[in-house]
Amino acid sequence: MNETELGSIDATGQLDADDRLKPEFVRSVIDRVEAGDADGARALVQPLHPADIADLFELAPAEWRPSLAAAITDLLDGDVFAEMNDYVREELIDALEPAQVADIASELDTDDAVAIIEDMEPDDQREVLRAMEPDDRAAIEEALSYPEESAGRLMQRDLIAVPEHWSVGDVIDYLRGNEDLTTDFWEIFVVDPAHRPAGTCQLSWILRTPRNVAISDVMKREQTLIAVDMDQEEVALRFQKYALISAAVVDGAGRLVGMITVDDIVHIIQQEAGEDILKLSGAGEGDINEPVVESYKSRVRWLIANLATALLASTVISLFEGTIERMVALATLMPIVAGVGGNAGTQTMAVTVRALATNQLTRSNTWRSIAREIRVAVLNGGTVAAVIGLGVSLVFANPQLGLVIAAAMLTNIIVAGMAGVLVPLTLDRLQQDPAVASSVFVTMLTDSMGFFAFLGLATAAGLAG
Template sequence: MNDTELPLADDAAHEAADSQLDRDDRLKPAFVDAVLAAVEDGDVETAHDLVAPLHPADIADLFELTPEDRRRELAAAIGDLVDADVFAELNDYVREDLIDALDARQVADIASELDTDDAVAIIEDLDADDQREVLRAMEPDDRAAIEEALSYPEESAGRLMQRDLVAVPEHWTVGDVLDYLRGDEELATDFWEIFVVDPAHRPVGTCALSWILRTPRRIAIGDVMKREQTLIPVDMDQEEVALRFQKYALISAAVTDASGRLVGMITVDDVVHIIQEEAGEDTLLLSGAGDGDINEPVVESYKARVRWLVANLFTALVASSIIAAFEGTIQRMVALATLMPIVAGVGGNAGTQTLAVTVRAMATNQLTQSNTARAIWREIRVALLNGGTIAAIIGVGVSVVFANGALGAVIAAAMMTNIVIAGLAGVAVPVALERMRADPAVASSIFVTMTTDSIGFLAFLGLATAAGLTG
């Protein structure tokens, strides 16, 4: 290496570092404020220049960071930068807000530039009248693909799949496939494998591009393809699709209709979004927080949350009625009022732990009808160990602090009882809800909390009354 190459290498390193710093500064408060200030001042050129280097996903984030009443103004200022790729990355609520500002032709043009699954995600959220207007403005082929996708159930493989794929007959040689890939300008631009089909267009195998590139032209594609493949029925729920991708480490998979014909494919980049959505959805449903999206309109958030708060209010009244039934016992020994929340609180935490594990196991198909009994027995054993440990600690502690061995024994027994019941409820409630075809993530926490509060108060106050504890 000669001496003149070193400064060039250093310059390249500095440029790379500066570029990284620029990327790190994007979307920080100062950057967002600068863009919005330029828009407010009418300096469209500056706003455009600031946003132009951003990746479409970063531009989408910029809109989500922009106050709702200024998003349309920003879209008008940066103009052509708000393209189809940006719309594909936008949050649902933000996207709806921007689409409302566009006419049917503009929405149709954006949808036509996207993969079918991304176009469907935009159009399916429109009102029925707006959908028809947008579809009428699209080219016949694009419209037919969108209408077919919309005919499938929501959150199904049919809505998720792409129609643009590469399929070849089994009798072709590798050379035929290479010539086809290089010569057809209408082919999909992004794919990792090709699908091999029989004369009825049913998939019989797949072949990775790397295999094709490394195989002599004369070899038949049927001799190098992999016949074992994971096929996705068009009506399969997207959560089950995601589980199959995780289980079998898929990059893409063929989607088939009721007759077994190849109608589309699903790629791993779409499944990543589904995994993220489903995981977040289950977490939010456990708390009754609705979509949990900070861009969700206030009224919709209110409607999603208030009904579960009302339900929680009534379940809390059950626990309160139990306390009221032991009013005389509490009056005779005020220490009971001090210790009651401990029994209920620890039991509630134990129930929440079990509930979280159970709902996750159900979501990932680890918990099924075949192993439900074993799962319940496992959680009971865990609860017995936890209950014994916590009961011993609280029993000794209360006996020492209050100088009352009987009170220590009572709270230890109550704590043991409540933690065991909490473990049982944490697994039994979501399983029961699923058997009743209800979403176990939606209401489980309310019923588990009601159970642990009620049993905690009943066990503690009931045992205290039976033991004749007095101040």
């Protein structure tokens, strides 16, 4: 791309109709970096939102990311790193000095700073923390002391808390007279003398209430409190269930230690939903920026597990070699029974895993859910069995073969429905993630039962006699 073409790129038209960076814009920035024109690259990137700058790094070839970072260093603030893909961010962080990482982390809310620092090597982590201001270091060290993916890691510590004996006027004066207070908030937490949450008060209520009214008369006493060690997935479910905008986080003694806001929860919901889908397929984290070796390691073990289940299914087939030799049509029809059963099991398994993840399926409605899935399986099995039975009878001019495959199909779909709900439930009761291993067991059961039912019924009916 020559200079004329580079200059023709409109710096205000970087995004397409779907708010994604245009390929020609990304190429233009990389071409300027390659040509050593840092000022030109910076001029193109400067109008972008931090999230779009983060996208630019993800879209840029990996070998050009360090050079791009060097060209636009002054634009790489904490907001950009907070929006960046984990793998891309780690790659860039590794290239920075501890003092630079400390400066970036100091610009962020505690939860975003923790997200940057928590995945660093212990030695690098200690160097970065030593380079930070004491207050920032203490907040991050406290957050790192909580379990991964817990509310303690997720929460923000910059919040507004006022005593319950204050008036609305006291609160307004406090907010106006303290420049060090956080500026991004829409809800104030009211605490008792022991610093335990007593209620919450929206800014709109404060602005519309006379100054002499006690804040305790304005606040809402009913609130959803989040334990500091609660898993982030459970936190997200609380926000979803109670339509929360923010929630107080409390320690073991019930004292207010932070807050979680809905913008963090949107990210968590997306992350958890994506993880479950990827776990069902055995695809690991499924990130296109994940190193090839890590993707290989996360996927190959499930392929090996599937290989083992396939060997089990082939063992079932070997039991009926004589039957298959005498009637070749059976070999043609076997994959249909196993394949449709596998799809039926996957449907039920996906519904069950989602229900478990969203707390729709609990101990109180387990048997009702199992009965429901069995009824659905019977209806599906009956319909599919009728279609395949009629089709095979007509194609092979063998009504008996049609009845056999219909019976096998009905049996396998019912088994698939039961496996699709019972396998995830069993794993969940054993405190194992049902999204991880369910597909392996369900596939094994549907394949083995499909082959066994079809070939067994064919043998019993004397079709190959």
